[in-house]
Amino acid sequence: MRASIPRSFSAQTAVAPAVGNATLVMTGAELLLSMVEARWTARNGDGSKMDSGLKAQQELGKIEQQLAKLQSVAGQTDDTRRQIQQLNERINTLRKQVSAHLSAWEKTELARHPQRPYTLDYIERIFTDWSEIHGDRGYADDPAIICGMARFHGDDVMVIGHQKARDTKQKVYRNFGMPNPEGYRKALRAMKIAEKFHRPIFTFVDTPGAYPGLGAEERGQAEAIARNLREMARLHVPVITAITGEGGSGGALAIAVADRVLMMENTIYSVISPEGCASIMWRDSSKKDLAAQALRITPTDLNQLGCIDGIVPEPEGGAHLDHEAAAAFLDAALAKHMQEVSRLSIPQLLESRYEKFRHMAQFLRVEA
Secondary structure (H helix, E strand, O other), rough: OOOOOOOOHHHHHHHHHHHHHHHHHHHHHHHHHHHHHHHHHHHHHHHHOOOOHHHHHHHHHHHHHHHHHHHHOOOOOHHHHHHHHOOOOOOHOOOOOOHOOOHHHHHHHHHHOOOOHHHHHHHHHHHHEEEEEEEOOOOOOOOEHHHHHEEOHHHHHHEEEOOOOOOOHHHHHHHHHHHOOOHHHHHHHHHHHHHHHOOOOOEEEEEEOOOOHHHHHHHHHHHHHHHHHHHOOOOOOOOOEEEEEEEHHHHHHHOOOOOOEEOOOOEEEOOOOOHHHHHHHOOHHHHHHHHHHHHOOHHHHHOOOOOOOOEOOOOOOHHHHHHHHHHHHHHHHHHHHHHHHHHOOOOHHHHHHHHHHHHHOOOOOOOO
């Protein structure tokens, strides 16, 4: 007959490995965090590239995942919980330091991060009663640009934006976020509908640029972009643009002639990609980090140049880590600026928009 095992003995044998694993995970996480802190301090101290900001953020994310798993294990002692809290505080402090010192190229990589929220992600979290509009009434529907009517804080609005994708099938369907002429014509059709019914317009920019294919050129890519620039400049409704990822070339500006242009914290806005600029200037695309710095494409640079009207903060580490928080930050910024432009009469709105773009990057002013 098999002897019975005391319950207390069974509990001890079950808890002991868990406690040992927790100690091991805690020690490993603290060691990794100390290494990241040391490398980052050395990088800031002498400007070396021992540890890039993105690499540091990735490592911090892995450490946070380990701590999150540890927190989910039942039976943690007060001492263990206190140590986890202290490590999380150190992670948050270091993440703020890293975010404040990202280079222009590192911000470019963050702007292109495949897990960043796209236009439909923001629509889902910020707007209600979304009803999409398809087609340009001339050639076709372009899935790289989405348009539709919605409500923003109870008010009827029009929403237009570039749409990227995450899996291969959807990337091909969305043409990697690069619109054809029919996409810009669809956007203009939606803008005219908004103007007819006196609805404010929100546009979301996230594109490498307009599609440069032969078919797009044959169907009037340049004309479609130019027409949008002209027509947006004289729309009789408020227009607010948010750069939520990468804003590349005229393909971005074609839906960004707005009364307010905002940029998320880890985004870029430029007439050409850093790789394209490096290939032209130095015949070497590997100098993309140098080109990114020279182009001054980050929100801070563009705010100083007067090309944008505000910078929208992101969650620690970037919008790709917390879509809900990123949408909340953007929602607050959009509401603030919409309230400001809504106070202006139509003549004031048009004059303000005209002066805004006429004086962008104006360094020399000749007095009469």
